[in-house]
Amino acid sequence: MRETVTTVPVLTCDRLTVAYAPAARPVLNDVSVGFATGRFTALVGPNGCGKSTLIKAIMGFLPHAQGEIALDGTALRNIPRRDLARRIAYLPQENHCPDHISLAELVELGGYARYSLFGGPDERDRSLFADALTTVGLEGLAARPVNDLSGGQRQRAWIAMILAQDTDIILLDEPVNHLDVHFQYSILDLLRALTRCGKTIVAVLHDLNLTAAFADDVVMMRDGRIFAQGRTADTISAESVRDVFDFDADVFARGGRLVCLPAHAPQAPA
Amino acid sequence: MNGRRYPAMAGILAIAIIAFIANLSFGASAMSPRSVVAALFAFDPDNYDHFVVLYQRLPRALIAVFLGAVMACGGAVLQGLTRNPLASPGILGVSSGAMLFVVIAAFLLDVPSQGQGVAAILGGFFGFLNCLLVTRLIVSSKEPHGLAFILSGAVLSMLHGAIANAIMLSSPSRRSDFLSWATGNINHVYVERLRDFWWLGALGLVMLLAMARPLTLITLGRDKAASAGVDVTRITWLSIGAVVVSVSVAVAICGPIGFVGLVTPHIVRPLVGASFRLALPANAVLGAAICLLADLAARSAFAPHVLNTGIMMDLLGGIVFAVIVKRYYLSTSERGAWR
Incomplete structure (x- = not known):
């Protein structure tokens, strides 16, 4: 249904390595990834795997980043803040x-x-x-x-x-945290609607079921590296969830949609 | 809430105009607002009252307006940049640095009056950078946030003041000239400094106004501001430069009068909001009104004795300072605004 949408990456990271201090252990290690125009890409992975760091590195907030980040082929660090703000918007995890x-x-x-x-x-x-x-x-x-x-x-x-x-690109760091289920769905629905107007959405998400329901593409990260990336339906599987999250899951299609549940159901309360 | 902001702005302006006329009307001899307005717009050189208004009281009133506008805007901007409700030019070392350099220039280097104004500006930068440096030495975090910054500023202000006092005390013959200025006073004898340097203060305020949106964005967080297109580092230093220059000029004219810069932003925020596009003009006007009223109170509260405006301001400001500390640092129901 969405095959007609162009999939040329508008935003690319090439061999991105990021540390929070010059000599510190890198939190992102040799990450290469591209985000396609007009698609909703979810970044998933366990806590501390580098999802937020990747978004902050793209925004240019981390001084000790090596590698190339490019917007339409132009190195991001050569684009003035003001021009960049007309192309990329960013929602931090915490807003005050x-x-x-x-x-x-x-x-x-x-x-x-x-x-x-x-x-x-x-x-x-x-x-x-x-x-x-x-x-x-x-x-x-x-x-x-x-x-x-x-x-x-x-x-x-x-x-x-x-x-x-x-902007035509929107990066969001856990946009639906702290929201009740109704707004989780309505906000993700809204973001997906924006991709139909050609906007490119990249969002850090925690919930694999929400990811499966809304994201066109998924990037699975672990320990500062990219573990898998591709179309959501092809990428999220019992194997990949186990390898990325150390978590045994049942992943199955239900009503044309991927569902991810714990393989070993917790004991029901008495 | 938005709807209330413009009426509030109009109210502040009305208070300032009344304060201005009242400041010119009362004094050793009271005169009617009508003759004050006549003195301003239809000056009669043979009328003694007109003469008093134009050459004695108007300079004082203009100094008060300049002082209040510059200090209040400076306080609002510093409170926004540091996200700290206690930040103000008087506390972050700017005023005391400017005072110290004026005293050094006058007593040790025999710099003439106009040069002392330049010394004040250099001293303002010296004082603020000193404050930054000490904060960096205390805390490892690079962002000059929070109490460490305020405490360094407060301690350094005392140090700057103590050195300035020591220098003044060493020269008994000249210190009486400076004593009143050093405690902070609005006095028409320094009006020529206002004439020489007012444009620097005005330039500073125009610069701040031009940066109103990016400054408001910075109060949302540095990353958020940067992502919206703000060059955070440049805006931060440009606005601090504008504050330091304009505040230093005010110190050169009236000495270190502090509290108006701390207090005015707290009154303005609930009335016209925290967005600087409205808040900066409101601060300028309300700061001017507060200084005009404080000057009036200093002259008439203990008549025929005339109190130093700075002392009057410190008396009022000390009380308000305690209220702010209680509200933001000691209250248990703290809201997320200043974290």
């Missing part, structure tokens, strides 16, 4: 907003890379902001302070800010 910033102000800041020195959002930007708020289901709350919103609303506020940035 100071008190007394309204949702409307937060979303407006998302468009910063497009504004001139003393200028601000134009008509097109404003309709983009309204659309972003509608998309995440926060229309009508624009005047509310971000810190007065509930946890789920706050996470959606940050996603609205990223939509306001209007």
